[in-house]
Amino acid sequence: MTDTVLSLRGVVKRFSGIYALRGVEFALRRGEIHALCGENGAGKSTLIKILSGVHPHGSFEGQYLLDGKEAAFASVRDSQARGIAVIYQELPLVEDMSVAANIFLGAEPQRRGPWPLSRLIDEPSIRRQARALLSRFGILLDPDRKVSSLGAGQKQLVEIARALRNRSRVLILDEPTAALTDRESEALLALLQELRREGQSILYISHRLDEVMSIADHITVLRDGQSVFSAPAQEVTQPLLVQKMVGRELGELFPPRTEPQPDRTPLLTVTGLSVAETRDGPCRLSDISLTVHEGEIVGIYGLLGAGRSELLLHLFGAWGVRQAGSVLRRGTAHAPKGPADSISAGVLMVSEDRRRFGLVMDESIRFNLTLSSLAALLTQGLISRRKEERTTHQMAERLRVKAASLEQPVRTLSGGNQQKVVLGKSLLCQPKVILLDEPTRGVDVGAKQEIYALLDELRREGLGVLMVSSDLPELLGMSDRVLVLSGGTIQASLAAEVATPEILLQAALADSARPATANRESR
Numbered sequence: 001m002t003d004t005v006l007s008l009r010g011v012v013k014r015f016s017g018i019y020a021l022r023g024v025e026f027a028l029r030r031g032e033i034h035a036l037c038g039e040n041g042a043g044k045s046t047l048i049k050i051l052s053g054v055h056p057h058g059s060f061e062g063q064y065l066l067d068g069k070e071a072a073f074a075s076v077r078d079s080q081a082r083g084i085a086v087i088y089q090e091l092p093l094v095e096d097m098s099v100a101a102n103i104f105l106g107a108e109p110q111r112r113g114p115w116p117l118s119r120l121i122d123e124p125s126i127r128r129q130a131r132a133l134l135s136r137f138g139i140l141l142d143p144d145r146k147v148s149s150l151g152a153g154q155k156q157l158v159e160i161a162r163a164l165r166n167r168s169r170v171l172i173l174d175e176p177t178a179a180l181t182d183r184e185s186e187a188l189l190a191l192l193q194e195l196r197r198e199g200q201s202i203l204y205i206s207h208r209l210d211e212v213m214s215i216a217d218h219i220t221v222l223r224d225g226q227s228v229f230s231a232p233a234q235e236v237t238q239p240l241l242v243q244k245m246v247g248r249e250l251g252e253l254f255p256p257r258t259e260p261q262p263d264r265t266p267l268l269t270v271t272g273l274s275v276a277e278t279r280d281g282p283c284r285l286s287d288i289s290l291t292v293h294e295g296e297i298v299g300i301y302g303l304l305g306a307g308r309s310e311l312l313l314h315l316f317g318a319w320g321v322r323q324a325g326s327v328l329r330r331g332t333a334h335a336p337k338g339p340a341d342s343i344s345a346g347v348l349m350v351s352e353d354r355r356r357f358g359l360v361m362d363e364s365i366r367f368n369l370t371l372s373s374l375a376a377l378l379t380q381g382l383i384s385r386r387k388e389e390r391t392t393h394q395m396a397e398r399l400r401v402k403a404a405s406l407e408q409p410v411r412t413l414s415g416g417n418q419q420k421v422v423l424g425k426s427l428l429c430q431p432k433v434i435l436l437d438e439p440t441r442g443v444d445v446g447a448k449q450e451i452y453a454l455l456d457e458l459r460r461e462g463l464g465v466l467m468v469s470s471d472l473p474e475l476l477g478m479s480d481r482v483l484v485l486s487g488g489t490i491q492a493s494l495a496a497e498v499a500t501p502e503i504l505l506q507a508a509l510a511d512s513a514r515p516a517t518a519n520r521e522s523r
Contacts, residue, residue: 003030005170005201006051006071006084011062013046013055020046022225023062028170033192033202035216035233037209039245039444040414041402043225044205048172051203052086053079085168087159087176093147100130100143103162133161136191151304156180160188164195171195172203177211178442182470182505183303189215207444209238221245246446253449254477255456257496264293265330267464268315268347268433273325275314283323284310285488292433292464297455299479299496300468301504307488308468309352312435315466316349317342329433343372346432350422350439352468358422359410366392366406368421373428395424400450416447423454434458436467440474452478472501484508 007027013020021043028034038044049055050064053073057064064071066082073079093102101108109125130143134157147155160176173192177185192202192215206212212219212233219236221229221244229244273288285307292298302308313319315327317336327334329345336342342349351357359368369392370377377387392406399420403413410418419439426434439455440448455465455478469475475482475496482499484492484507492507 004028004065005030005067007063007065008047008050009063009065011047011050011060011064013043013050013060019225021050021060024222024225024227025230026220026227028201028203029218030201031196031199032217033196033204033215035212035219036203036205036222037207037212037219037241037245038222039446040416042222042245042444044222045174046225047222048086048088048174048203048205051079051170051172052076052084080168083169084172085163085166085170086172086174087163088174093155093159095148096146098144098146099134099141099150099158100126102147102158103130103133103143103165105162107165130161133165151309154304157184157188167200170201170203172205174205175207175442176204177206177208180304180470182472185211207442207448209241209445212241213238223247242445245444253445254452257480258460261295264295266291266328267294267330268292268334268466269328269331270315271326271328273314273327274323275310275320276323277320279321281321283488284320285314288325288488288490290466290483290490290493292466294432294462294464295459296480297459297465297467297478299475299482300466300485301470301472301475301482301508302485303508306485306508308485309437310488311485312349312437312466312468315342316347316435318349343429343431346430347435348372348426348429348431348433349435350426350437352438352441354418354422358425359418361411362409364407365396365401365403365410365413365421368410369395369406369424369428372425373430376428391428395428399424399454414444414447415442416444416450419443419447419451423451427458431463433464433466436465436469438469439467440469440471448474472504475499475504476501 004027008024011021011024024043024047026047036044036047046055050060053076056074057072071082094105097105104126109122109129111120111122111125127143134141134143141154141158147158150158156176157180163171177188180188189211192204196202204212204216213236216233219231219233219241220227221241223245268291270288270290273285274283275285276283288311290298300308300311310319314322317338322335329347334345334347336345339349355361360371366388370388374383377383377391379387396406401417401420401424403417410421413421440451443451458465467479476499479496482494482496482504483490484504486508492503494503
């Protein structure tokens with residue numbers, strides 16, 4: 001534990017004269033899990049790009065040492081050749097290729113071909129080795145299955161398997177459990193601990209502070225591009241860690257719960273809903289019944305593949321063919337043919353994949369905020385720039401979006417600020433019901449608190465929220481009621497004050513043919 005594998009000394013990185021890193025000091029030792037913490041925009045991504053060669057030698061000031069010698073990487077290929085593997089938040093998978101092909105992409109085993117000196121990719125060997133590698137995670141994935149058919153959590157596991165394929169000496173993981181269920185996260189953390197025992201050096205970046213506290217040997221905090229704190233994990237408490245990250249004392253993460261108003265109006269009523277992916281396919285959702293009232297947040301919990309995202313997507317008009325049941329929006333039939341119908345009906349959705357479905361990454365904050373509500377900005381058939389600027393500035397101020405200007409491309413924003421833009425875009429449509437899928441995934445603790453305060457504000461204003469989350473403290477802290485999905489069926493409906501993580505997990509693991517509660521209609 002005394003051998004330093006890599007270190008940064010006084011590293012400075014600027015973009016167009018603006019500091020991204022200011023004199024950062026960092027060291028990773030052999031056989032150590034070193035956690036790197038900080039709010040979105042603190043400089044973590046820039047540091048990773050320096051370590052991995054994305055920002056090559058000469059593009060930054062200070063020293064980057066590998067085994068005590070200057071790491072003069074000219075490219076990512078150089079860093080990979082020296083044993084540094086990185087798993088980024090944005091997964092660089094080839095969607096149209098199989099799981100096995102993605103795991104061995106660029107390093108495919110080969111066999112002799114029919115002609116002299118010719119070589120062919122050894123497909124059976126790829127499948128066999130991929131199956132063995134995936135089994136280490138306890139993942140039951142078909143190596144021949146196309147990546148495009150996988151959920152976000154399953155894709156994350158494929159990328160992790162690919163990064164570990166060569167057992168690189170330094171493994172850098174950027175929010176590796178953001179898309180995973182609790183059970184998958186536990187399996188990954190157990191694997192990382194085993195790799196540490198074998199001498200693997202691991203840099204672990206996560207907003208999930210409970211994970212950091214449970215797995216890290218050492219913790220370093222970045223704030224505003226500076227390394228402001230570094231200490232052995234046993235000397236760090238979670239309140240101290242939060243204080244170092246945000247630079248201030250952080251009060252209660254969740255707003256105080258308010259008593260529900262009597263005789264609240266049902267905003268969204270689902271009865272006996274069964275949905276298949278295609279007209280002739282099997283039902284992926286079966287006999288779903290639930291109600292979302294005004295001024296209420298209803299949480300949905302379930303393991304990967306339970307049907308959580310599919311339910312929200314169907315209610316938004318973006319997935320599936322309804323086979324049975326009904327959906328009412330304030331007493332009126334809600335059967336949208338597409339998202340535009342839902343938006344017109346006051347039903348909005350925030351996807352779990354904000355980069356793919358929530359934002360136009362190369363466009364500005366202003367462009368993205370008004371993308372779904374342009375009709376409200378028209379004057380004589382043309383978009384009023386004055387209305388647009390006034391509207392977007394008011395929303396950006398309300399959500400505390402941190403940016404140099406509203407013309408800044410959303411690609412350059414931190415994850416937390418990108419999520420605020422997605423939420424702002426939905427709110428400008430003046431919805432009555434908001435469908436949230438993993439609303440704080442990849443968001444730091446400070447931005448989480450701001451998003452929770454916004455959701456509480458919306459609840460007080462009478463909006464209805466149906467929220468999917470894999471974060472149990474988030475579900476229990478924000479929801480008035482929690483529904484548990486398993487196998488496409490509601491297994492339990494619980495008031496938040498009586499729900500516990502143990503009860504929710506037990507219901508999520510229940511056989512979908514035998515509901516864990518008799519209360520199938522969740523009101």
